[in-house]
Amino acid sequence: MKTRISTILLSLMLMVTMSATAQHRNCGAMNHYQIMLQNDPEMAQRMAQQEIEIQQWIENRVQSKTEDEVIRIPVVVHVLYKTNIQNISDAQVYSQIEALNRDYNKLNADTVNVPSIYKNLVAKVGIEFCMAQQDPDGNWTNGITRTSTNKSTFELGSDQAKYNNTGGHDAWDATKYFNVWVVPGISESGMTGILGYAQFPGGNLATDGVVIDYHYFGTTGTATYPYDEGRTLTHETGHWLNLYHIWGDDYGSCSGSDNVSDTPNQGDENYDCPNHPQVSCSNNGDLFMNYMDYTSDICMAMFTEGQKARMLAVMNGTRASIKNSGRCLPNALSLVKTQNQIKIFPNPAAHQIQVEWLQLNTSSSIEIQLSDLSGRLLISQSLRNQSQTQLDVSRLAQGMYLITWKQGAQVHHEKVLIQH
Numbered sequence: 297m298k299t300r301i302s303t304i305l306l307s308l309m310l311m312v313t314m315s316a317t318a319q320h321r322n323c324g325a326m327n328h329y330q331i332m333l334q335n336d337p338e339m340a341q342r343m344a345q346q347e348i349e350i351q352q353w354i355e356n357r358v359q360s361k362t363e364d365e366v367i368r369i370p371v372v373v374h375v376l377y378k379t380n381i382q383n384i385s386d387a388q389v390y391s392q393i394e395a396l397n398r399d400y401n402k403l404n405a406d407t408v409n410v411p412s413i414y415k416n417l418v419a420k421v422g423i424e425f426c427m428a429q430q431d432p433d434g435n436w437t438n439g440i441t442r443t444s445t446n447k448s449t450f451e452l453g454s455d456q457a458k459y460n461n462t463g464g465h466d467a468w469d470a471t472k473y474f475n476v477w478v479v480p481g482i483s484e485s486g487m488t489g490i491l492g493y494a495q496f497p498g499g500n501l502a503t504d505g506v507v508i509d510y511h512y513f514g515t516t517g518t519a520t521y522p523y524d525e526g527r528t529l530t531h532e533t534g535h536w537l538n539l540y541h542i543w544g545d546d547y548g549s550c551s552g553s554d555n556v557s558d559t560p561n562q563g564d565e566n567y568d569c570p571n572h573p574q575v576s577c578s579n580n581g582d583l584f585m586n587y588m589d590y591t592s593d594i595c596m597a598m599f600t601e602g603q604k605a606r607m608l609a610v611m612n613g614t615r616a617s618i619k620n621s622g623r624c625l626p627n628a629l630s631l632v633k634t635q636n637q638i639k640i641f642p643n644p645a646a647h648q649i650q651v652e653w654l655q656l657n658t659s660s661s662i663e664i665q666l667s668d669l670s671g672r673l674l675i676s677q678s679l680r681n682q683s684q685t686q687l688d689v690s691r692l693a694q695g696m697y698l699i700t701w702k703q704g705a706q707v708h709h710e711k712v713l714i715q716h
């Protein structure tokens with residue numbers, strides 16, 4: 297029988313002999329959960345009550361047959377870095393948000409790899425993620441905080457990443473935001489090699505969210521094969537929305553359950569990229585292509601309809617306040633920063649950006665330009681005797697752009713993030 301310890305030792309041996317790029321997936325969510333239960337004995341009772349509510353909500357959903365609403369979750373990414381390379385780019389953060397939106401909305405092309413007997417289980421979860429556009433004080437933000445730290449690894453048990461006074465960054469109000477901490481490394485009792493860990497709903501709000509190693513975050517920059525498709529956060533977000541591992545976390549027996557009705561019973565986790573069918577527990581093949589198994593990013597492709605129902609139940613139960621927090625505006629533009637001379641305001645309803653400036657000299661014209669980050673000019677306006685204008689950005693793709701304000705020798709640049 298395979299045990300938890302042997303799994304960890306195997307991961308460690310692989311790390312030592314084959315370097316971090318070839319290590320097996322190792323998620324710390326269940327160990328974190330066990331530590332939370334030890335520190336907060338009443339959590340078990342709250343989780344049991346939450347489970348009853350989830351099952352009731354799912355039952356009502358089946359009976360009422362109402363159409364599911366699209367749920368939007370505002371994300372704040374706290375980047376903790378010791379070295380410059382760990383201070384990952386905005387683009388890498390946005391690539392991770394795109395990956396979440398791809399996987400939670402069945403926009404991933406690799407669902408074609410799902411075996412035909414399981415194709416009818418593949419779900420479009422219908423949850424959209426956005427970078428938070430307002431911080432807890434109501435100021436416009438790009439949803440990223442950056443903190444220099446002297447720590448190379450952050451301890452899972454004490455949640456060091458989540459507090460200013462332990463080298464991390466305090467959570468933003470977890471009733472309004474999904475907090476994600478990107479860290480140089482994660483350790484547990486001195487051991488490293490954990491890709492990420494999530495906190496299940498129902499726990500301490502000060503530590504609510506996901507911690508993830510910067511090697512396994514996003515699809516560009518420092519993201520490292522075979523975990524460079526952004527699916528470590530897809531997996532951890534599943535835990536944050538109360539999904540358990542697909543094999544039921546019993547390690548080596550068929551008695552564990554993920555509390556999801558349509559996932560086949562599965563004996564153990566799968567690694568790397570196995571061939572279908574991997575039969576265990578007399579099933580028709582493990583659902584190893586599920587995001588809640590331990591396979592490589594390129595071999596995961598789906599949540600099931602049952603997992604979707606469970607996640608929607610949480611977003612309409614314990615986490616309902618997040619979807620109503622107003623920090624994730626639909627069809628929104630978000631402001632990245634404002635300088636003294638020019639101000640940029642999003643006008644989401646009109647798909648416009650409003651640009652205002654303190655005009656010093658009314659006699660010469662002002663040029664307002666919007667270009668992409670490669671310098672390609674997309675919008676250009678020449679204005680005189682005006683102190684504001686609107687830029688129609690409805691036809692621009694989501695992403696970062698540059699706004700340039702020029703008058704004579706004076707030039708100001710501002711980056712803006714456009715999200716539709």
Ligand SMILES: [Zn+2]
Nearest residue numbers: 323325531541
């Ligand atoms: Zn996990």
